[in-house]
Amino acid sequence: MPQLRAAITGIHGYVPDYVLTNDELATMVETNDEWITSRTGIKERHILKGENQGTSVMATKAIEGLLEKTNTDPANIDLIICATVTPDLVFPATANIIANNIGAVNSFSYDLQAACSGFMYALNTGAKFIESGTYKKVVIIGADKMSSIVDYTDRTTCIIFGDGAGAVLLEPTEDENGIMDAILKSDGSGEKHLHQKAGGSRRPASTETLENKEHFVYQEGSAVFKFAVTNMADVSEEVMKRNNLTGDDISFLVPHQANKRIIDATARRMGVGEEKVMLNIQKYGNTTNGTIPLCLHDYENQLKKGDNLIFAAFGGGFTWGATWVKWAYDPK
Numbered sequence: 001m002p003q004l005r006a007a008i009t010g011i012h013g014y015v016p017d018y019v020l021t022n023d024e025l026a027t028m029v030e031t032n033d034e035w036i037t038s039r040t041g042i043k044e045r046h047i048l049k050g051e052n053q054g055t056s057v058m059a060t061k062a063i064e065g066l067l068e069k070t071n072t073d074p075a076n077i078d079l080i081i082c083a084t085v086t087p088d089l090v091f092p093a094t095a096n097i098i099a100n101n102i103g104a105v106n107s108f109s110y111d112l113q114a115a116c117s118g119f120m121y122a123l124n125t126g127a128k129f130i131e132s133g134t135y136k137k138v139v140i141i142g143a144d145k146m147s148s149i150v151d152y153t154d155r156t157t158c159i160i161f162g163d164g165a166g167a168v169l170l171e172p173t174e175d176e177n178g179i180m181d182a183i184l185k186s187d188g189s190g191e192k193h194l195h196q197k198a199g200g201s202r203r204p205a206s207t208e209t210l211e212n213k214e215h216f217v218y219q220e221g222s223a224v225f226k227f228a229v230t231n232m233a234d235v236s237e238e239v240m241k242r243n244n245l246t247g248d249d250i251s252f253l254v255p256h257q258a259n260k261r262i263i264d265a266t267a268r269r270m271g272v273g274e275e276k277v278m279l280n281i282q283k284y285g286n287t288t289n290g291t292i293p294l295c296l297h298d299y300e301n302q303l304k305k306g307d308n309l310i311f312a313a314f315g316g317g318f319t320w321g322a323t324w325v326k327w328a329y330d331p332k
């Protein structure tokens with residue numbers, strides 16, 4: 001019997017309208033366009049403005065576009081997994097809110113949290129539900145409103161992050177395309193370098209946590225940078241080697257968009273030229289769980305059936321991983 005695989009059969013992304021440029025950031029903190037561009041590759045990022053606007057707002061828009069493009073009835077969705085570090089509420093899961101918004105009345109849904117690697121973890125988790133033969137339509141969404149946990153007086157973090165969402169549809173296939181292989185890793189000793197101090201059960205919100213600005217992203221940038229460069233490249237190389245893939249076999253590297261210098265180093269190690277690297281960090285910054293699906297959304301028209309893609313991510317936890325995907329459809 002042919003092996004049942006999970007194929008990505010549709011992709012859609014959404015970013016909010018408001019564009020926060022490097023020049024505007026330079027009016028808020030001591031920084032400038034030249035520094036941000038040369039150190040990160042970022043020129044602007046999108047921000048979700050307005051009262052009571054959570055991550056689910058962007059996720060819902062991304063999934064609505066996905067359902068329209070793929071002509072999918074929401075009642076036929078079996079499962080929705082939302083990868084996010086900025087859920088609308090501590091509970092219930094943002095995925096439940098999204099399912100209700102789109103009318104996915106027959107699905108079950110839950111959130112998955114693996115920081116910037118969350119979308120990749122969720123993609124592989126969803127693929128297993130398909131490969132088991134139990135489920136036929138699984139939506140994986142990566143979405144974050146990073147502006148809700150960024151301190152806009154801290155120049156070392158506020159320049160990096162942006163808001164956005166991307167969603168893919170996974171369906172079963174028996175041909176040689178789909179999610180082929182993955183290596184996923186984590187190392188909790190990385191906590192000290194990248195975390196949010198308060199708001200969880202260890203340090204619930206209090207006057208003190210608010211005064212100390214403990215509800216924002218804390219990042220030791222250069223330490224994280226070193227781990228990201230090494231680990232993202234290692235794991236990408238490993239997944240290629242064990243599947244006998246060389247740089248020539250790869251159509252695109254689809255990297256988490258945290259810093260252009262990390263992306264360049266990963267591509268060099270894989271032997272992949274820059275023309276084969278998906279890049280949109282200049283427009284969106286680091287949208288955490290949104291980066292990989294937003295890349296696929298932007299490059300969808302350049303992808304052909306059978307193209308070999310390597311997804312690569314690194315984030316808080318630490319978490320990291322690489323996934324080999326054979327693209328399952330031609331441009332429509």
Ligand code: UT7
Pocket residue numbers: 030031032035036039040116155156159160220221222223224225228257258259262286314315316
């Ligand atoms: O997505 C999750 C995982 N996250 C990552 O992968 C992020 C990894 N880290 C990075 O991307 C980089 O470390 C940053 C972009 C965060 C920082 O770049 P860097 O080249 O590592 O800079 P640095 O932290 O070593 O700082 C160099 C200098 C410092 O000044 P001194 O001490 O040399 O005088 C900083 O104070 O640059 C200064 N600096 C800035 N200057 C202008 C830091 N931020 C800024 C800024 N504008 N926004």
